[in-house]
Amino acid sequence: MEVNKEKIWYILQFFFDKGENANQVAEIVGGVYGIDTVTANYVQFWFRRFRSGIFDVKDAPRTGRPIVENVTKITEIFEVDRLVSNSRIVQELRIDYKTVLNHLRQVGFKKKLDVWVTATPINTKIMRDRILICEASAKRKEIDPFLKRMLDRLTLAIDQKLPEFGNRKGVVFHQDNGRPHMSVVTHHKLWKLGWEVLMHPPYSPDLAPSDYHLFPALQNFLSDKKLGSKENCENR
Numbered sequence: 001m002e003v004n005k006e007k008i009w010y011i012l013q014f015f016f017d018k019g020e021n022a023n024q025v026a027e028i029v030g031g032v033y034g035i036d037t038v039t040a041n042y043v044q045f046w047f048r049r050f051r052s053g054i055f056d057v058k059d060a061p062r063t064g065r066p067i068v069e070n071v072t073k074i075t076e077i078f079e080v081d082r083l084v085s086n087s088r089i090v091q092e093l094r095i096d097y098k099t100v101l102n103h104l105r106q107v108g109f110k111k112k113l114d115v116w117v118t119a120t121p122i123n124t125k126i127m128r129d130r131i132l133i134c135e136a137s138a139k140r141k142e143i144d145p146f147l148k149r150m151l152d153r154l155t156l157a158i159d160q161k162l163p164e165f166g167n168r169k170g171v172v173f174h175q176d177n178g179r180p181h182m183s184v185v186t187h188h189k190l191w192k193l194g195w196e197v198l199m200h201p202p203y204s205p206d207l208a209p210s211d212y213h214l215f216p217a218l219q220n221f222l223s224d225k226k227l228g229s230k231e232n233c234e235n236r
Contacts, residue, residue: 041109147181
């Protein structure tokens, strides 16, 4: 259904005056006029506009593309690709970088870990879902610790690739004194595996075998060699 944008803006103002939630308004409007009519971010932009005292849904006369149209386009781009760069928005909308940043502040987006997210307060359901997910992840770590699983895999790899090493006198294991390595679960797992664990002085990461032996030896071995293909690397 083709709907006049100005009509939608007046509808949003009506729901704003009623004190409705932006996410709920987006669902209501989408249910009546079509799911692609507005997004929650678009509604949030207009609610912030109304909250700041701007109730005129028409832009003041100006050259170039109207602000509302730019903001709408930016919101549409974010709905498709949350990893989009500022430079791509500049190219697509043909507006300068500073204008893009101003629009982003208006829409309420900010980047976290290279992903555009809304900076507006989240509702109770979203907050509750996040808490449940965090609690589930924490319990998963308690039930099946990551380091314990890694030790199981390492044991299996030793048995498969170096059976003579594992069966000779058992495994002599060296690790630093990071908190996961010093946990009761890790110590119990190493004890069950029957591995001999070497002591590690505090604040001495240079004693890790990969640092004092493996990487320097590998670097010396490859320093004067040129490997032009994957096959050459494997055959070395």
